[in-house]
Amino acid sequence: MTQYVYRFGGGVSDGKGLSKELLGGKGANLDGMASIGLPVPPGFTISTPMCTRYYEEGEKFPPELNAEVASGIAHIEGVTGKKFGDASDPLLVSVRSGARVSMPGMMDTVLNLGLNDATVVGLATVSGDARFAWDSYRRFVQMYADVVLGLDHGAFEEALEIAKEDKGYYLDTEMESEDWQALVAKYLALVEELWGKPFPQDVHDQLWGAVGAVFGSWQSERAKVYRRINSIPHDWGTAVNVQAMVFGNMGDTSATGVAFTRDPATGERAYYGEYLINAQGEDVVAGIRTPQYLTTAARERAKAKPLSMQESMPVVYAELAKVFDLLEAHYRDMQDIEFTVERGKLWMLQTRSGKRTAKAALKIAVDMAAEGLITKDEAVMRVDPSALDQLLHPTLDPKAKRDVIVKGLPASPGAASGIAVFDSDTAEKRADKGQSVILVRTETSPEDIHGMHAAKGILTARGGMTSHAAVVARGMGRPCVSGAGSLSIDAAAKVARVGSREIREGDMLTLDGSTGEVMAGEVATIQPELSGDFGTLMVWADGSRRMKVRANAETPADAKVARDFGAEGIGLCRTEHMFFDAGRITAVREMILAEDEKGRRVALAKLLPEQRADFVGLFEVMAGLPVTIRLLDPPLHEFMPHAEADFEDVAKATGLTVDMLKRRAAELHEFNPMLGHRGCRLGVTYPEIYEMQARAIFEAACDLAVSPIPEVMVPLVATKRELELMKAVIDRTAEAVFAERGKRIDYLVGTMIELPRAALKAGEIAEVGAFFSFGTNDLTQTTLGVSRDDAARFLGVYVDQGIYERDPFVSLDIDGVGELVQIAADRGRATRPDIKLGICGEHGGDPASIAFCEKVGLDYVSASPYRVPIARLAAAQAALATG
Structure with missing residues (x-):
């Protein structure tokens, strides 16, 4: 009988030595981290062949999967000591995708699954934090309604904004437990109004709905576009990872973050990343809140005031740094890591070979060969040939005049000039006509993938160095400036404002993704220097x-x-x-x-x-x-x-x-x-x-x-x-x-x-x-x-x-x-x-x-x-x- 479910964590590693083709990248790496003793929340992976079978059987699950999933849930319960659906001390899980290659933001995730009207009360009691419990329930209902039920995400965002306005709040973090409880009631009513049925209260129904939605997102339009752009076969399918939730939003001793073991923009051997205190992972990735720097050196270079993680959580940071070194040595490549700190305890949620610019790929490959971590032939194999295109074209002339309108974060290096457009469909249409365009957005989402691919560069008002826009732009080789906070964008009117200046659709802009500068007009360029790491790697390549x-x-x-x-x-x-x-x-x-x-x-x-x-x-x-x-x-x-x-x-x-x-x-x-x-x-x-x-x-x-x-x-x-x-x-x-x-x-x-x-x-x-x-x-x-x-x-x-x-x-x-x-x-x-x-x-x-x-x-x-x-x-x- 074919095995579809593989457990990990708590001393168990069913998938040890098995391939990413079977477990998907996330599942294989979760199992890998668990097998070397890192603190990984327990869970299980439903393998990629089940995705193929799911579609073959008309988007239905075979009966034999029930027992395997039940065994997986029992494993998590045994490790955590919590019960799925228990009203007094509930087990909550995340349900995430995991294709064999990274497709950031292209497929769906559901967090806090297992909450309902009864378990939220138990969570409030056992955590001692009613605000956290009701905030988590609010997040779950909103995410489940969007991802699984397919309801209008905007309706829930509007309800949240109205709730804040009624109380005079500016930030989500100002809201109290009773505010979140009242908002949950509004959300549940919205679900019944828009869906025609009450929100699912049975936690097992919730689980199967989420697993089906993750498999379903493999065929979403944005995932199809991403696969086409990146030449990923459509028949690979995705795995699904079900894992015990850990919480970074349980107060000031909790946090969540995304980090790289080396700088993904330059390749420098220095920890690079961001974190947020009292937040969940989507807050960092989505750019909803402006994150803080991981290291003190990065904070000081940016002249930022909020404390780095190295300063605010020195003990946990020291443990995290050891994990970074261990993972890089284990996987013999620069790692992109997601982590959560729950009340002072570090949990590792993901590791994968990090996306990087061509410049960084060259430096990392050459440096790792010099460090003896990989061979010269392996270094040659590490660099995507197509990515070299990023290095072979002009950059901005430092002597040229620059009319800087606004400055944001240097999220993806390189330079590009083009006319400003404010939505992805327009970007694609204008690019098809041979025009160079700069996509200007408040923040990008996976639905923007076609516009990002069509654009010469990307500019966002929100988001950090690890936001969706930054990660996808680096992978595509597009210059990106993110987090230009003083930029006010009215997408409907097709205009952006910075102080008294306006940027209208069709206006020429230039982005410098290496400095974060956004300039009016077109700026002169210079030819690239093809020496150093580039020359070294090409000598090695020519030898092979x-x-x-x-x-x-x-x-x-x-x-x-x-x-x-x-x-x-x-x-x-x-x-x-x-x-x-x-x-x-x-x-x-x-x-x-x-x-x-x-x-x-x-x-x-x-x-x-x-x-x-x-x-x-x-x-x-x-x-x-x-x-x-x-x-x-x-x-x-x-x-x-x-x-x-x-x-x-x-x-x-x-x-x-x-x-x-x-x-x-x-x-x-x-x-x-x-x-x-x-x-x-x-x-x-x-x-x-x-x-x-x-x-x-x-x-x-x-x-x-x-x-x-x-x-x-x-x-x-x-x-x-x-x-x-x-x-x-x-x-x-x-x-x-x-x-x-x-x-x-x-x-x-x-x-x-x-x-x-x-x-x-x-x-x-x-x-x-x-x-x-x-x-x-x-x-x-x-x-x-x-x-x-x-x-x-x-x-x-x-x-x-x-x-x-x-x-x-x-x-x-x-x-x-x-x-x-x-x-x-x-x-x-x-x-x-x-x-x-x-x-x-x-x-x-x-x-x-x-x-x-x-x-x-x-x-x-x-x-x-x-x-x-x-x-x-x-x-x-x-x-x-x-x-």
Whole structure:
């Protein structure tokens, strides 16, 4: 019989040694902390397979789960000495989610479960604090109504504000026990009014309702968006953790807090965190109250007045510090920890590998390797390649003028400029139109996940360094300024005010997430310094890497950026990008609209020196490294004139009339140009185009002192014969140039594999081509029958429905397109064992796709210049993972 419930705490560790895949991250780590003797409130975990089964059975629980859950409750009762539902000394529990990877704030939690009209009286008696008991009941009813019953959260918040106003209170902490008791009565009445039934008084009904709600939140819209953004499979499911409650809101000797064993923003080896006296955990995470600093050093740096935990609770802080060191040594990684102090006793509620900025990830990995805590290879594996993107872009120029409007907490480093927007839907819509936006909120919630992802930066009026906005922004690599307390936000009116100044929707803002400053207008930036920990880790990565990493680049400027980032050549130079230059587009159009070869050659003669100069620039930057040049690929319609003035320019250049040119344009019109007259089909019908480009390549190569290694790539080949014809043109042109220049250079001729037929017939094509470069952008389009330009309308739904695990244009479709790549590689090698194999589509910068390329045994990947370091690290991780 399958086991679904695993107990922990009180000397029991049912899940010892079991994986996060089974217990979820929270459950595995709770069990892990209990197994090494840390003070963990007893509880049990309902495993992730039950989540899958719950959905398979129509969101119902199998009967056999009843006995296992009952056993789990009995375990907690035995350790605590309390009884679930006992009116005299009640056991209260928390019910929390716990997926195998951290999804902060995305799924639901219920606290104080087990309170009802009878047990609240017993809690008041046994605790000696009626105010605490009724406040806890109030919190439970409000949370349960929201999370489990799905009732309007705002209605309860409104009732709370009215209750405070009636008594003249400003803060929740001013309310007395009779105030909370009266508010509970209002809450219970609200539940009956909105739900149509009384609030559940049976504690077992409460428990099953909460467990179902946590499982249900796995399929909430915010959780789906978060999984899509972070490439988390939808079929993983979540575990549920039921645990005895401990209370940080039992007076001045109680507290709750969130801490990191190292600074998650900088990686500095210093305890980092916040705490609140007389509070529950959600008060810290939600930013409802402004938290205090954990350490005295942090408080003094911030010039804050409230005492640090180190000062106010020195004995408990000392115990906590020992736990930090123990956990970091045990898990061999920086830990994100939640804790509660109940009347002077420390309880550990959670530990997990903490989310961190890219800068912090690098420093922590390098430092831990230096400390001997992990190996250099482990350090390489610790840094998310995609996170390096945070380090590869400009930061604010310290010399630039700054019109600082307000200052908050530096919650997530980096800098961003954009127009202010006040809700997540608007942020997403504006970003979809190509606008840079700053999301401005009083505080963020999990429902804001789509807006936070769309925004360039996030600004909140409330919340601390461990608030929802801060944690999620750091994980996404978005700059974030939180806790800008003097900022008054009216989201409905779409305006924020600081003193006499106003920020309205559409106003340009700049955030500095490293200082907490918010500035009016756009501030100048500077390029990042890529040395220190970054350089150290990349040296280690290169030592572990097998595949080469090249760049997709067409200009010397892009090529230099790529080489500075460690590119080992150019894997794709798209020559059509050069043709769009304003100074030569007329000649390109003249060539296209010419009615015969003579007319085309006249136009091509004008382009030759320009094209030769292009290649000289690239070859000089990449001196001695391979440069793969793709001959003209796109359909001619992309260059065609449309405006009357464009036709007049071509008419002047050719001596033809505008009417004649328009007639010629109509003759060239195609209904589906992306599958029409493009790629090598242009070379077959108009070989003089590829002849001009080949001449430009070889003349440029011969004119340089340091000979480059040109690799001439023929696009959109489907048959061996096409490549034979084009190679003959290239070889003939090369020999002519070598004779003219009196110099020979080595070069290769190959093709881009971007059609399914080419992949299947790769064995034949390899008889002619010396290299294959997989153009996975078009190969994905032609294999799936999906237009990349139009797919955004429905691919999000496809990912949500599990049709594709990820967007196949972002991360390679391994099962379909990947199989074609494997077939082509195998058949190409069978014909030509020394064939060079690479990938140059956008997937060349995607870590998951790079891992597949390593498995296939490709020789290199090629990525956009700013993704070259990402590809270097991902290639190293792929090599280490495959042994």
